[in-house]
Amino acid sequence: MILLEPMLRPTTKDLAKAAGVSRATVDRVLNERDGVKQDTVERVHKAIEAIGFERNIQAANLAKSQSYRFIFALPRSGDQFLQEIIKRIDEARSLFASDQIWCDVHQIDENDPHSIATYLSSLDKSQVAGVAIMAPETPQVRDAIRRVQERGVAALPFISNQTTMDANWVGIDNRAAGATAGLLMGQFIGQKPGAIMVIAESMQSRDSLERRLGFDQEINEGFAQLRALPSLETYANEDRARTIIAASLRANPDIVGIYVMASEARSPLSILKDLNIAQSIVKIAHERTPFTEHELKAKMLHGLIAQDPGHLVRSAIRRLKGMVDRRQTFGSQEQIRIEILLRTNI
Amino acid sequence: MILLEPMLRPTTKDLAKAAGVSRATVDRVLNERDGVKQDTVERVHKAIEAIGFERNIQAANLAKSQSYRFIFALPRSGDQFLQEIIKRIDEARSLFASDQIWCDVHQIDENDPHSIATYLSSLDKSQVAGVAIMAPETPQVRDAIRRVQERGVAALPFISNQTTMDANWVGIDNRAAGATAGLLMGQFIGQKPGAIMVIAESMQSRDSLERRLGFDQEINEGFAQLRALPSLETYANEDRARTIIAASLRANPDIVGIYVMASEARSPLSILKDLNIAQSIVKIAHERTPFTEHELKAKMLHGLIAQDPGHLVRSAIRRLKGMVDRRQTFGSQEQIRIEILLRTNI
DNA sequence: CTGTTAATGAGGCACGTGCCTCAAAGCAAG
DNA sequence: CTTGCTTTGAGGCACGTGCCTCATTAACAG
Numbered sequence: 001m002i003l004l005e006p007m008l009r010p011t012t013k014d015l016a017k018a019a020g021v022s023r024a025t026v027d028r029v030l031n032e033r034d035g036v037k038q039d040t041v042e043r044v045h046k047a048i049e050a051i052g053f054e055r056n057i058q059a060a061n062l063a064k065s066q067s068y069r070f071i072f073a074l075p076r077s078g079d080q081f082l083q084e085i086i087k088r089i090d091e092a093r094s095l096f097a098s099d100q101i102w103c104d105v106h107q108i109d110e111n112d113p114h115s116i117a118t119y120l121s122s123l124d125k126s127q128v129a130g131v132a133i134m135a136p137e138t139p140q141v142r143d144a145i146r147r148v149q150e151r152g153v154a155a156l157p158f159i160s161n162q163t164t165m166d167a168n169w170v171g172i173d174n175r176a177a178g179a180t181a182g183l184l185m186g187q188f189i190g191q192k193p194g195a196i197m198v199i200a201e202s203m204q205s206r207d208s209l210e211r212r213l214g215f216d217q218e219i220n221e222g223f224a225q226l227r228a229l230p231s232l233e234t235y236a237n238e239d240r241a242r243t244i245i246a247a248s249l250r251a252n253p254d255i256v257g258i259y260v261m262a263s264e265a266r267s268p269l270s271i272l273k274d275l276n277i278a279q280s281i282v283k284i285a286h287e288r289t290p291f292t293e294h295e296l297k298a299k300m301l302h303g304l305i306a307q308d309p310g311h312l313v314r315s316a317i318r319r320l321k322g323m324v325d326r327r328q329t330f331g332s333q334e335q336i337r338i339e340i341l342l343r344t345n346i
Numbered sequence: 347m348i349l350l351e352p353m354l355r356p357t358t359k360d361l362a363k364a365a366g367v368s369r370a371t372v373d374r375v376l377n378e379r380d381g382v383k384q385d386t387v388e389r390v391h392k393a394i395e396a397i398g399f400e401r402n403i404q405a406a407n408l409a410k411s412q413s414y415r416f417i418f419a420l421p422r423s424g425d426q427f428l429q430e431i432i433k434r435i436d437e438a439r440s441l442f443a444s445d446q447i448w449c450d451v452h453q454i455d456e457n458d459p460h461s462i463a464t465y466l467s468s469l470d471k472s473q474v475a476g477v478a479i480m481a482p483e484t485p486q487v488r489d490a491i492r493r494v495q496e497r498g499v500a501a502l503p504f505i506s507n508q509t510t511m512d513a514n515w516v517g518i519d520n521r522a523a524g525a526t527a528g529l530l531m532g533q534f535i536g537q538k539p540g541a542i543m544v545i546a547e548s549m550q551s552r553d554s555l556e557r558r559l560g561f562d563q564e565i566n567e568g569f570a571q572l573r574a575l576p577s578l579e580t581y582a583n584e585d586r587a588r589t590i591i592a593a594s595l596r597a598n599p600d601i602v603g604i605y606v607m608a609s610e611a612r613s614p615l616s617i618l619k620d621l622n623i624a625q626s627i628v629k630i631a632h633e634r635t636p637f638t639e640h641e642l643k644a645k646m647l648h649g650l651i652a653q654d655p656g657h658l659v660r661s662a663i664r665r666l667k668g669m670v671d672r673r674q675t676f677g678s679q680e681q682i683r684i685e686i687l688l689r690t691n692i
Numbered sequence: 693c694t695g696t697t698a699a700t701g702a703g704g705c706a707c708g709t710g711c712c713t714c715a716a717a718g719c720a721a722g
Numbered sequence: 723c724t725t726g727c728t729t730t731g732a733g734g735c736a737c738g739t740g741c742c743t744c745a746t747t748a749a750c751a752g
Contacts, residue, residue, distance in 0.1 A: 058404035190536030
């Protein structure tokens with residue numbers, strides 16, 4: 001590919017000349033207005049290829065006075081991981097200001113699908129260009145997302161997956177994340193046989209199910225001497241968590257590993273600390289937060305499976321913008337990595 | 347912070363009104379032209395704060411017909427890791443086209459500091475806005491970087507660090523990367539005592555020294571039963587590599603782990619494969635390439651310490667642009683992560 | 693042929709900023 | 723006071739694109 005000198009970058013004027021039409025017609029083709037013969041459309045497209053025309057989006061945005069207002073619909077409840085996300089949205093605000101992008105957070109009750117649907121249906125194209133939604137999958141929410149999209153507002157599942165949105169969502173492959181936790185757990189434990197405790201907030205959500213699936217698969221296939229216990233569900237209730245964790249420890253004296261599957265790991269990890277379990281038990285949790293970071297450095301935690309909150313936020317914004325601009329987004333950058341964090345690469 | 351409605355975003359005109367001056371004076375202040383009283387400058391700056399003015403960079407670039415031409419000065423020699431970098435630069439080309447950024451690759455002979463210095467001194471501000479340099483640190487290169495910066499061309503050490511550039515470079519903390527390799531190695535080996543082979547391309551470069559330092563520290567502090575052998579230097583010579591690796595294997599029958607420290611791991615790993623070593627020996631290498639990715643999936647490699655080449659490239663471009671625009675760059679996004687890759691999160 | 697409609701061209705203003713010129717005002721020294 | 727210098731204002735054109743109006747031409751049916 002021969003690169004043109006910056007100065008000579010073709011404009012719509014050049015394109016018009018190359019296609020043998022007027023700038024008005026070029027405009028009609030580029031912005032998909034009708035009233036242009038198919039012949040002409042093709043001629044212009046060929047000219048675009050021929051001279052390597054690329055629309056100057058900055059000038060276009062300037063002309064349109066276009067700006068993008070995006071909303072992050074996040075759960076009202078949540079602990080440090082949620083705070084990290086919100087912090088990154090704040091950061092992104094100034095980062096994307098030069099692209100005329102404004103972001104706001106709207107808190108939703110993630111366990112009330114009806115209110116989420118109501119909120120989504122209140123969004124108007126003229127006010128909001130797009131919305132990133134972090135909420136567990138339910139039929140109501142799924143339908144609401146589809147409807148808001150039909151009204152011209154870009155909608156993007158965020159961190160929590162939604163089946164319908166096949167490829168178009170922002171987050172990690174939770175099956176692979178669970179598998180990574182399983183593999184790391186198995187390798188760290190080594191030859192020692194025993195049981196692994198698995199702590200989840202709830203096994204209702206798709207994310208949890210997928211993590212568990214991946215985790216079990218790795219343990220079963222690669223580490224025959226280990227057995228993963230049934231998931232303990234805390235329902236985000238600290239008392240309940242304390243009770244069932246203690247009971248499980250008593251019932252399974254051969255525990256050699258603990259996998260905290262929930263995104264908010266502080267509460268379960270604190271309980272484990274209170275219960276004063278042996279440091280030799282391999283502990284793996286999810287997400288980097290001030291608490292988990294500290295535990296990792298203090299060697300109270302052996303590893304962390306994480307997704308970068310800043311990357312999640314920025315990727316969501318870029319993809320929402322791409323949806324609004326009707327561009328395809330670029331794969332490699334928007335792939336959210338499953339990070340493994342040890343105390344040395346925190 | 348109260349966000350203004352997109353429509354009402356203040357322009358230089360609003361700023362002029364708010365500061366009680368003309369647009370011409372605002373322009374003089376914003377673009378740091380002289381001939382403005384100190385009083386007036388301060389008044390304008392206060393007004394900027396007061397109304398939350400932020401320059402519309404897109405419009406500014408449009409007005410200036412500004413475009414940015416960046417050059418990646420990369421080694422001529424190199425294998426798959428270098429190819430990955432070049433591939434990402436290609437990707438970035440289209441990604442940043444909308445920001446009027448053009449990138450090109452220029453191959454340098456990384457072992458000839460003089461020719462690098464000559465090349466850098468040939469760069470002209472009017473042709474090239476910035477250059478990312480991947481070359482080992484030498485006094486000549488260091489000085490050349492400083493000189494090219496003084497001539498108004500942004501210069502940024504890339505992947506290979508340069509002492510002078512304290513914070514302003516793009517790449518990972520190699521000490522931490524080595525430490526991560528060490529910790530992972532130790533944890534994966536478990537209780538088994540033995541020796542660890544360390545293979546490097548050369549211990550002349552600062553990057554290698556730092557990795558080795560971090561690796562040794564983790565092994566020595568955390569795993570007393572392991573001993574890391576002296577570094578084997580291949581000098582990128584396959585025959586030499588084959589000889590010294592085979593000799594080391596014979597001399598140390600208790601080898602339980604192998605750490606390939608070089609960025610280009612294909613050649614050493616292929617040699618190990620030919621030598622048919624036991625699969626139980628834990629092998630850790632650097633950088634994700636088609637080859638290492640394949641080996642990881644085939645379970646011939648236990649773990650990979652990597653830096654995302656796409657992220658490296660994009661971060662370099664953003665930072666170069668930030669330097670040209672005289673903006674400060676944003677920390678959290680520009681921090682290059684030390685990734686740990688297993689076959690589950692590849 | 694004429695009349696009608698579809699397709700295209702010509703031209704201009706707008707967006708927010710940079711950069712230029714020229715005039716006007718302020719200010720200090722003589 | 724005048725002279726000369728510094729500081730400020732007023733205005734306009736440019737960048738590339740979107741979007742509008744109005745005129746003109748091509749295509750086609752009757």
